[in-house]
Amino acid sequence: MIIMKFGGTSLGTPESIQNVFRIVCDRVDQDPVLVVSAHAGVTNALVETGRTAPGGDTNVSEIVDLHHRMLEGLDLPADLLDEQLGEMADLVRGMQLVSEASPRGRDLLLSFGERCSARVLAAYFNQQGLGAEAVDAFEVGLRTDSNFGRARPVPDDGRIVRNMGDVQGVPVVTGFLGRDADGNITTLGRNGSDFSAALFGNALDASEIQIWTDVDGVMTADPRLVEGTRPIPTMSFGEASELAYYGGKVLHPATILPAMEKAIPVRVLNTHNADNPGTVILPEYEESSGPVRAIVHKDNIHLINLVSPPMLQQHGFLAKVFGVAEAHEVDVDLVATSEVSITMTADRADHLPSFCEDLAALGDVSVESDHALICVVGQGIAHTHGIAAQVLGTLAEAGVHVRVISQGAVKVNIGLVIQQVDVKKAVNALHSHFF
Numbered sequence: 062m063i064i065m066k067f068g069g070t071s072l073g074t075p076e077s078i079q080n081v082f083r084i085v086c087d088r089v090d091q092d093p094v095l096v097v098s099a100h101a102g103v104t105n106a107l108v109e110t111g112r113t114a115p116g117g118d119t120n121v122s123e124i125v126d127l128h129h130r131m132l133e134g135l136d137l138p139a140d141l142l143d144e145q146l147g148e149m150a151d152l153v154r155g156m157q158l159v160s161e162a163s164p165r166g167r168d169l170l171l172s173f174g175e176r177c178s179a180r181v182l183a184a185y186f187n188q189q190g191l192g193a194e195a196v197d198a199f200e201v202g203l204r205t206d207s208n209f210g211r212a213r214p215v216p217d218d219g220r221i222v223r224n225m226g227d228v229q230g231v232p233v234v235t236g237f238l239g240r241d242a243d244g245n246i247t248t249l250g251r252n253g254s255d256f257s258a259a260l261f262g263n264a265l266d267a268s269e270i271q272i273w274t275d276v277d278g279v280m281t282a283d284p285r286l287v288e289g290t291r292p293i294p295t296m297s298f299g300e301a302s303e304l305a306y307y308g309g310k311v312l313h314p315a316t317i318l319p320a321m322e323k324a325i326p327v328r329v330l331n332t333h334n335a336d337n338p339g340t341v342i343l344p345e346y347e348e349s350s351g352p353v354r355a356i357v358h359k360d361n362i363h364l365i366n367l368v369s370p371p372m373l374q375q376h377g378f379l380a381k382v383f384g385v386a387e388a389h390e391v392d393v394d395l396v397a398t399s400e401v402s403i404t405m406t407a408d409r410a411d412h413l414p415s416f417c418e419d420l421a422a423l424g425d426v427s428v429e430s431d432h433a434l435i436c437v438v439g440q441g442i443a444h445t446h447g448i449a450a451q452v453l454g455t456l457a458e459a460g461v462h463v464r465v466i467s468q469g470a471v472k473v474n475i476g477l478v479i480q481q482v483d484v485k486k487a488v489n490a491l492h493s494h495f496f
């Protein structure tokens with residue numbers, strides 16, 4: 062069987078859902094299991110609702126109308142989603158009553174996006190004569206921890222494959238959602254449906270995990286920032302993880318792991334151009350035309366500097382620093398150290414003040430915001446001389462000041478920190494140099 066994951070951008074209008082139906086029909090002999098995101102814009106609207114409801118704004122008409130337009134456009138019964146949309150409105154009123162939206166409540170609220178879209182798709186498929194059933198991932202065994210907003214899955218013991226056996230027709234599974242040990246609905250973090258697709262692919266031993274989106278595959282840079290980007294025909298799991306982790310927004314960073322565990326190829330495809338081969342991500346690295354595969358970037362990161370002269374020649378300093386990061390759940394993306402100082406980047410502004418407060422016990426701390434991370438990705442970098450020199454030379458020529466540089470000995474990437482204002486200039490300069 063194959064997993065076909067459709068993102069919100071591919072489910073934004075009745076016409077795009079009709080298009081998705083044609084794409085699935087053409088592949089029905091491959092035994093597809095669908096994993097779907099909420100319709101485009103719905104998760105953002107739900108996030109906003111969760112923010113304003115405690116202050117008294119319980120208006121959910123924008124979200125309700127969007128779903129009603131979808132039902133009308135597809136000629137589906139107008140009351141198809143009454144139960145879900147009703148529960149959603151009740152929850153929002155509850156948030157207003159208690160003047161609070163807990164992390165648990167916010168995840169429950171977000172879940173209605175995917176719960177609705179899966180039902181719309183399944184109903185439309187049935188109306189068209191292709192048997193399908195909407196499946197809530199949390200009902201068939203996608204279990205997670207209780208870290209609301211960015212929950213992590215707990216290992217599957219075969220329950221998913223057992224439960225999926227009872228589904229009639231093409232399963233249309235909600236992406237993004239799981240359930241914790243206490244029975245609460247959780248979400249896997251923004252863009253988490255890619256991750257769901259990989260988790261289901263792993264659990265069901267899929268022969269391929271297809272991520273259907275609105276571009277021709279993984280591109281050589283963010284097409285919204287750079288003109289003339291091209292789809293990358295093949296990438297290794299290692300390259301794709303680096304790309305996703307360091308900002309390539311086309312894939313959720315955790316997507317690759319469950320695929321890698323079972324060596325399942327991941328293919329990124331375009332719903333608006335279904336015959337295009339897209340990008341295939343494979344276990345092994347394949348030589349390509351050049352050493353660099355892509356230039357990716359991550360906006361709005363913080364540079365944290367810790368200077369600690371007394372640490373000179375003492376062991377255990379880094380362990381202490383990372384112990385503090387661990388305690389505050391700060392993911393450090395990139396580090397550069399000298400004997401007496403350490404510079405790191407972090408992207409979670411909410412945890413930063415308390416992190417820095419504790420860090421101050423180890424030395425002088427300063428934080429600089431408005432920075433960005435640029436990452437030059439390619440396994441070929443390891444076998445080619447002088448890539449770092451080309452990167453730095455290109456940026457110098459473009460007048461971009463590099464604050465931090467990091468290149469591991471494994472060399473799947475070169476990471477750089479620059480000022481946020483320079484991102485467009487830097488990515489474009491590097492993209493024209495390497496492509």
Ligand code: ADP
Pocket residue numbers: 067068069070071098252273274275276278279280281282283284285308309310311312355357
């Ligand atoms: P979906 O709704 O299908 O999950 P997303 O918006 O999450 O879609 O991701 C697809 C978008 O990611 C593309 O429209 C593109 O603008 C953006 N993107 C950023 N970087 C890249 C990249 N390197 N390759 C492809 N797309 C990228």
Ligand code: ASP
Pocket residue numbers: 068069098099104105174236237250251252253254255
């Ligand atoms: N709907 C969720 C989001 O917008 C998950 C996803 O689309 O992958 O973040």
Ligand code: MG
Pocket residue numbers: 068252255310311
């Ligand atoms: Mg996405």
